[in-house]
Amino acid sequence: MKKLIAFINKLEDTLLVLILSTMIVLAIYQIIARDIFSEGVVWIDPFLRMLVLWVGLAGAVVATRTDNHIRIDILTRHLPKKLQFYTQRFIYLFTLSICLLIAWHAGRFVLSEYEYHTMAFSGMPAWISALIIPVAFFLIALRYLVLLFAPVKLPPVPVPVQDIDEIDKDVKS
Amino acid sequence: MISSLILLILVVLGTPLFAIIASSALIGFYSEDIDLSVIAIEIYRIVDTPVLLAIPLFTFAGYVLGESNASQRLVRLTDALLGWMPGGLAVVSLFACAFFTALTGASGATIIALGAILYPAMKQAGYNERFNLGLITSSGSLGLLFPPSIALILYGVIAQQMDLDETVAIDQLFIAGLLPGLLMLVLLVLWSMYRSVGDKIETKPFDAAKLKSAMRESLWEIPLPIILVAGIYTGYFAVSEAAAVAVMYVLIVDVLILREVSFKQLPAIMRDSMILVGGVLIILSVSLASTNYLIDTEVPTRLFDFIREHIDSKLTFLMLLNIFLLLLGMILDIFSALVIIVPLTLPIAVGYGIHPIHFGIIFLANMQIGYFTPPVGMNLFIASYRFNKPISELYMATIPFMLILFLAVLIITYWPALTMVLVEG
Amino acid sequence: QAKTIKIATLSPEGTYWMKQMRAGAKEIKEKTGGRVKFKFYPGGVMGNDENVLRKMRVGQLQGGAITIGSLAAAVPDSTIYGLPFLFSSLEQAEKIRKTTDPMLIDEMAKKGYISFGIAQGGFTYLMSVNEIHNFDDLRKQKSWVPENSDVALAVYDYIGITPISLPLSDVLTGLQTGLINTIFTSPIGALALQWHTHINHVVDMPLNYLSATMIIDKKVFDSLSEADQKTVREVMGKVYRNIDSQNKKDNIAAREALIKKGVKFHKLADADRAEWKKAGDVVIEQMRRKYQYTPALYNAVTAGRHPE
Numbered sequence: 022m023k024k025l026i027a028f029i030n031k032l033e034d035t036l037l038v039l040i041l042s043t044m045i046v047l048a049i050y051q052i053i054a055r056d057i058f059s060e061g062v063v064w065i066d067p068f069l070r071m072l073v074l075w076v077g078l079a080g081a082v083v084a085t086r087t088d089n090h091i092r093i094d095i096l097t098r099h100l101p102k103k104l105q106f107y108t109q110r111f112i113y114l115f116t117l118s119i120c121l122l123i124a125w126h127a128g129r130f131v132l133s134e135y136e137y138h139t140m141a142f143s144g145m146p147a148w149i150s151a152l153i154i155p156v157a158f159f160l161i162a163l164r165y166l167v168l169l170f171a172p173v174k175l176p177p178v179p180v181p182v183q184d185i186d187e188i189d190k191d192v193k194s
Numbered sequence: 195m196i197s198s199l200i201l202l203i204l205v206v207l208g209t210p211l212f213a214i215i216a217s218s219a220l221i222g223f224y225s226e227d228i229d230l231s232v233i234a235i236e237i238y239r240i241v242d243t244p245v246l247l248a249i250p251l252f253t254f255a256g257y258v259l260g261e262s263n264a265s266q267r268l269v270r271l272t273d274a275l276l277g278w279m280p281g282g283l284a285v286v287s288l289f290a291c292a293f294f295t296a297l298t299g300a301s302g303a304t305i306i307a308l309g310a311i312l313y314p315a316m317k318q319a320g321y322n323e324r325f326n327l328g329l330i331t332s333s334g335s336l337g338l339l340f341p342p343s344i345a346l347i348l349y350g351v352i353a354q355q356m357d358l359d360e361t362v363a364i365d366q367l368f369i370a371g372l373l374p375g376l377l378m379l380v381l382l383v384l385w386s387m388y389r390s391v392g393d394k395i396e397t398k399p400f401d402a403a404k405l406k407s408a409m410r411e412s413l414w415e416i417p418l419p420i421i422l423v424a425g426i427y428t429g430y431f432a433v434s435e436a437a438a439v440a441v442m443y444v445l446i447v448d449v450l451i452l453r454e455v456s457f458k459q460l461p462a463i464m465r466d467s468m469i470l471v472g473g474v475l476i477i478l479s480v481s482l483a484s485t486n487y488l489i490d491t492e493v494p495t496r497l498f499d500f501i502r503e504h505i506d507s508k509l510t511f512l513m514l515l516n517i518f519l520l521l522l523g524m525i526l527d528i529f530s531a532l533v534i535i536v537p538l539t540l541p542i543a544v545g546y547g548i549h550p551i552h553f554g555i556i557f558l559a560n561m562q563i564g565y566f567t568p569p570v571g572m573n574l575f576i577a578s579y580r581f582n583k584p585i586s587e588l589y590m591a592t593i594p595f596m597l598i599l600f601l602a603v604l605i606i607t608y609w610p611a612l613t614m615v616l617v618e619g
Numbered sequence: 620q621a622k623t624i625k626i627a628t629l630s631p632e633g634t635y636w637m638k639q640m641r642a643g644a645k646e647i648k649e650k651t652g653g654r655v656k657f658k659f660y661p662g663g664v665m666g667n668d669e670n671v672l673r674k675m676r677v678g679q680l681q682g683g684a685i686t687i688g689s690l691a692a693a694v695p696d697s698t699i700y701g702l703p704f705l706f707s708s709l710e711q712a713e714k715i716r717k718t719t720d721p722m723l724i725d726e727m728a729k730k731g732y733i734s735f736g737i738a739q740g741g742f743t744y745l746m747s748v749n750e751i752h753n754f755d756d757l758r759k760q761k762s763w764v765p766e767n768s769d770v771a772l773a774v775y776d777y778i779g780i781t782p783i784s785l786p787l788s789d790v791l792t793g794l795q796t797g798l799i800n801t802i803f804t805s806p807i808g809a810l811a812l813q814w815h816t817h818i819n820h821v822v823d824m825p826l827n828y829l830s831a832t833m834i835i836d837k838k839v840f841d842s843l844s845e846a847d848q849k850t851v852r853e854v855m856g857k858v859y860r861n862i863d864s865q866n867k868k869d870n871i872a873a874r875e876a877l878i879k880k881g882v883k884f885h886k887l888a889d890a891d892r893a894e895w896k897k898a899g900d901v902v903i904e905q906m907r908r909k910y911q912y913t914p915a916l917y918n919a920v921t922a923g924r925h926p927e
């Protein structure tokens with residue numbers, strides 16, 4: 022099980038890096054083509070906009086690994102440990118249900134884009150470009166399901182995302 | 195009503211805000227009998243917003259800079275430039291932090307990267323411990339009004355969703371933020387000078403040789419902000435193009451030329467920066483849906499009519515706005531506040547004759563204080579973690595800085611010309 | 620019982636377009652005794668035309684005022700007025716549209732979109748910092764093309780130009796910085812978007828014809844009583860005729876305004892003109908194959924292409 026999770030982590034990380042690298046290469050290529058050679062590739066801009074959606078949602082999936090989402094944390098820290106345990110489980114359950122609901126309706130949206138043959142840009146059907154929405158929300162839900170039963174040890178204070186490596190090590194060991 | 199109450203309880207229990215915003219949108223659409231797949235249509239509108247490309251690119255560039263030794267070089271350079279002034283090191287800290295935050299985004303990187311250098315240095319120079327802590331903590335958000343601030347970009351994106359008479363271009367926002375941002379910086383500089391005289395901190399003479407060597411050291415970094423600022427202000431680069439240039443620049447300088455960041459480190463930097471971007475974009479995407487629900491049911495218009503009935507002067511409105519935003523800044527982080535509150539308040543402010551660009555600067559100036567306002571100011575936690583100090587000590591340390599910045603916020607709010615003069619000029 | 624029809628559009632509040640539609644809505648409400656009400660979402664708050672269509676599909680909106688071509692995926696015929704070098708004058712377009720508008724509206728109805736009339740947005744023209752007469756001149760320019768404009772791309776492809784695509788919002792800056800120096804838009808568009816401040820020369824040959832329409836979901840429209848349907852058709856039909864004729868006047872005025880501001884319109888020599896028309900022939904044929912136009916409509920629309 023731990024091996025599987027470590028593998029999935031690696032896969033997600035790789036995808037994230039791949040998307041961002043593509044964005045960087047294309048964005049820089051487009052500037053050089055436009056400003057130096059005065060011609061541009063028409064599909065690069067809409068493709069980059071699509072990748073913004075992809076990188077954002079993929080980033081959100083990876084952030085869920087350590088439940089690293091923006092929240093207002095006024096109360097929980099002051100609750101007794103035992104109560105903290107239950108409220109946290111409850112929140113995971115709630116968040117995972119919301120994500121499943123979004124994934125379901127986003128799936129319906131993707132299907133309807135497929136049926137109506139909408140194009141995102143030249144050669145790219147909108148349903149492919151939108152596919153990341155149901156997939157990402159489903160994966161986030163899955164992550165919260167894992168957290169529900171096997172919560173990771175979270176860093177004592179919010180932020181420093183660098184700590185995700187420490188947690189990855191925890192998972193692997 | 196009951197559902198709002200339940201959501202509120204979920205908020206204070208620490209539910210991720212994206213889930214809260216999404217559920218409020220889902221509940222809203224459900225109650226209006228609107229197909230819930232509208233939420234996906236709205237999330238998909240992310241692809242209709244070209245400027246958003248700047249967010250992942252700038253964030254990544256900022257993270258690479260944060261991993262390099264740019265912070266040390268920046269401190270040495272500002273020290274050589276400004277170190278001779280009374281309160282020299284404090285002034286250096288303020289300028290360096292503002293500059294670094296502008297380039298890296300107010301993600302806490304400033305406190306972590308620059309704090310590690312500035313905090314011990316100021317301690318050694320004899321600055322009061324509490325002043326030192328307060329200065330570093332409150333400087334972590336000081337660059338928020340300077341380009342390429344992601345918060346400013348986000349405000350522009352949200353404002354462009356609304357049907358306003360005036361346009362809100364991102365480059366105009368960048369220009370508008372300059373003087374208000376400088377005002378905040380200058381007020382804090384004056385306070386630091388005053389304190390250093392009181393603490394009897396020695397001044398050191400200006401050293402041209404030191405400046406020369408510091409400049410030579412920073413030879414590669416100095417051009418980046420100049421290229422970006424000049425590029426954006428002359429309109430040569432669109433904002434997202436400037437972001438691509440920034441990425442290209444830091445990769446060439448820090449990875450290829452100076453070799454302070456290795457190729458092997460890049461994947462981890464990419465991942466970490468995109469986690470931050472993911473956290474922001476998922477909130478933005480679901481908030482497009484909640485905003486759309488508000489627009490569908492004409493809530494802003496009705497809210498405006500209601501407020502109009504009770505408040506008739508622009509001045510009273512602005513006063514209430516300041517109080518409201520400060521309270522909001524205490525509990526909401528800046529990105530959530532932007533996406534939740536701007537769609538509601540901006541149309542009202544415009545109704546009172548406030549220019550949307552001025553409103554954006556007021557909003558962010560208020561929220562900047564929120565970064566270190568108890569109980570949940572994010573920078574308080576980061577500083578407490580970084581310097582290993584109890585959070586209550588940081589609460590006390592930041593109070594004078596909060597008051598000074600509040601004064602700046604008042605000036606920014608009631609003197610629109612400060613914001614608008616460069617935009618209209 | 621009362622029915623509220625929610626209509627979204629990119630057109631901002633306060634435009635002639637919005638004022639006319641609001642006036643029409645008021646008249647309909649009165650004439651139907653409040654049974655049919657309209658609610659408008661102007662200024663793009665519901666997203667672009669594509670999003671308006673998506674929201675009509677899921678029922679959040681019941682209609683929209685959109686550019687006709689954005690219906691392309693559902694009604695391929697809707698792209699037909701946008702073909703290059705199709706009409707040679709506003710009058711000719713008007714004459715042909717008398718027969719073809721009803722045919723096009725029928726095709727839209729078959730696909731579930733009830734339209735009450737089509738309003739012109741005038742012709743687009745090639746506008747540039749430099750003087751352009753032929754394709755050689757054009758090849759030396761830095762030409763802009765809007766994203767998603769397959770017709771424009773096909774024309775440039777035929778000429779052998781790789782244009783620079785920018786979102787509408789970046790065109791003005793692009794002109795200022797010299798990233799681009801050649802654009803195409805209608806005289807009204809050039810003035811409204813301030814692009815004219817960077818334009819010196821216009822090729823005086825209409826490129827393509829802009830048009831927009833208001834549509835309502837057929838299911839929603841069918842649920843109205845027959846009398847109410849008739850009222851809506853009459854009133855909104857009148858509204859769109861008003862908008863159509865006002866837009867024609869505005870475009871003629873905008874052209875005059877451009878000339879007054881020192882922009883030069885250059886008539887083409889016959890040989891150059893033939894070269895442009897030929898490009899039109901090729902691209903029209905490409906689009907005919909791509910969109911599979913209804914033959915009767917296609918023949919009627921292209922009837923006026925080579926009158927000489």
Ligand code: NA
Pocket residue numbers: 248341342343347433436437
């Ligand atoms: Na920027």
Ligand code: NA
Pocket residue numbers: 523524525526527528564565566567570571572
């Ligand atoms: Na805060």
